[in-house]
Amino acid sequence: MEKINLKTEKQIVLKAQSGDRNALSSLVSLYENRIYHLALRMLGNEQDAEDILQETFMVMLNKIHQFEGNSSFYTWLYRIAVNLGLRLIKSRSPEKFNISLDDPDSEQIKNEVLSEWHEIDYEKIGHKHIRSKINSVLKELPGMYRTIFILRDLHGTSVKDTSKILNISESNTKIRLMRARNFLKEKLEKIVKEEDLL
Amino acid sequence: MKKINIKFFEVCKYLGEDIESEPCKLVKQHINECPDCSVYVDKIKKVVKLYRIVDNFDDIPADVDKKLFAKLNLSPKKE
Numbered sequence: 001m002e003k004i005n006l007k008t009e010k011q012i013v014l015k016a017q018s019g020d021r022n023a024l025s026s027l028v029s030l031y032e033n034r035i036y037h038l039a040l041r042m043l044g045n046e047q048d049a050e051d052i053l054q055e056t057f058m059v060m061l062n063k064i065h066q067f068e069g070n071s072s073f074y075t076w077l078y079r080i081a082v083n084l085g086l087r088l089i090k091s092r093s094p095e096k097f098n099i100s101l102d103d104p105d106s107e108q109i110k111n112e113v114l115s116e117w118h119e120i121d122y123e124k125i126g127h128k129h130i131r132s133k134i135n136s137v138l139k140e141l142p143g144m145y146r147t148i149f150i151l152r153d154l155h156g157t158s159v160k161d162t163s164k165i166l167n168i169s170e171s172n173t174k175i176r177l178m179r180a181r182n183f184l185k186e187k188l189e190k191i192v193k194e195e196d197l198l
Numbered sequence: 199m200k201k202i203n204i205k206f207f208e209v210c211k212y213l214g215e216d217i218e219s220e221p222c223k224l225v226k227q228h229i230n231e232c233p234d235c236s237v238y239v240d241k242i243k244k245v246v247k248l249y250r251i252v253d254n255f256d257d258i259p260a261d262v263d264k265k266l267f268a269k270l271n272l273s274p275k276k277e
Contacts, residue, residue, distance in 0.1 A: 025267070025275035032266060036258040050262050054269050061270060112237040117244055125251050134252045153246045154253055185245045 006072070013073050017065055024064075028057055031074065034155065035081050041150045042085040044139050052088065056081040071164055078157075078165045082147055089143040115189065120197050130195050137187040145180040152177050 009030070015023035032053065039052035059080045067076050124130055138146060144166070151157040151165065152173075162177075163170045192198060229235045257263075267274045 021272060022275055024270075025272045028266065028270065028272060029275055032263060033257050036262065041253070046259075046262075050265070053258070053262065054266055057266065057270055109234050109238045112234045112241070116237045117241055120244055120248070122247075122251055125248065131252050134248060138249065149249075153249060181242050181245055184249070185241050188245055188248065 009073055010069070013064070013067065013069075017067065024061065027060070027073075031077055032057070034074075035077070038078070038081055038150060038155065039085055041138070041154065042082070042143065042147055043088060044135075048088060052081060052084050055084050059084075072161070075161050075164050078151070078161075079167070082151075082165055086143050086147065117192060117198060120192070124195065124197055130191070130197075133191050133195070134188070137184060137191070140187065141180055141183060145176055145183070148173060148176050149180040149184070153181075 012023045012026050012030075016027055035056050036049055036053045039056075040046065040049035043049055043052065056077065060077060063080075067073065125134070138149070141149065147166065148162060151162045152159070157165070159170050159173050159177075163173045166173065168176075229239050258266075263274065
């Protein structure tokens with residue numbers, strides 16, 4: 001994804017806040033890919049991703065004058081998108097928390113060596129049905145956990161920024177990320193075996 | 199081998215934080231010495247790698263981009 005020079009971004013944001021339409025367009029162009037990708041991964045389908053994309057930038061247009069620069073602009077914008085996404089997830093289906101989101105325990109880790117993943121055949125990941133299976137596991141994670149995984153591991157957002165975006169503490173972010181990764185690992189154990197990915 | 203509470207994992211990279219940080223050094227040492235923990239961390243790394251491979255950061259579809267700018271009443275402009 002496109003790297004953004006923070007100084008340049010700050011200047012664009014200031015212009016956008018004074019109503020400069022070109023600057024507003026620039027901000028949309030700078031962030032539309034990231035916001036669309038984030039929404040697509042959070043919601044799991046193109047139509048919802050498009051809706052969240054449009055809503056996020058509508059909010060940006062209407063509220064950019066409220067951005068005070070206390071956090072980075074992308075954190076502010078991501079927070080809008082994430083809140084809209086989580087709200088939509090919640091409205092669609094009350095989340096089922098009957099899945100295991102426990103911390104890894106000594107018993108579980110004691111047996112890891114028996115099922116080591118020596119070398120994964122990453123070329124097989126190109127097969128559509130395998131990608132689909134892997135993606136469907138991500139969808140099983142509750143929205144908040146899924147969002148943390150997407151932000152930290154796919155978008156490379158720092159723990160600090162992820163915490164700000166989600167309005168939770170840094171330690172809470174770390175713990176939820178750990179549980180999300182552990183959940184995905186447990187689910188992928190089965191897929192790795194079924195699809196003979198080793 | 200030094201006995202360590204596995205909950206200690208909560209503070210570490212691949213489970214949340216930077217493994218070079220001070221609180222993680224003991225854990226890192228333990229991971230290096232413990233085959234089970236070492237395999238566990240390796241799997242977590244591979245999980246992340248798998249999702250990065252599956253994922254793609256292609257540009258948004260052209261029609262989605264077009265509709266977005268129309269909705270916002272803005273002209274597309276690449277900085």
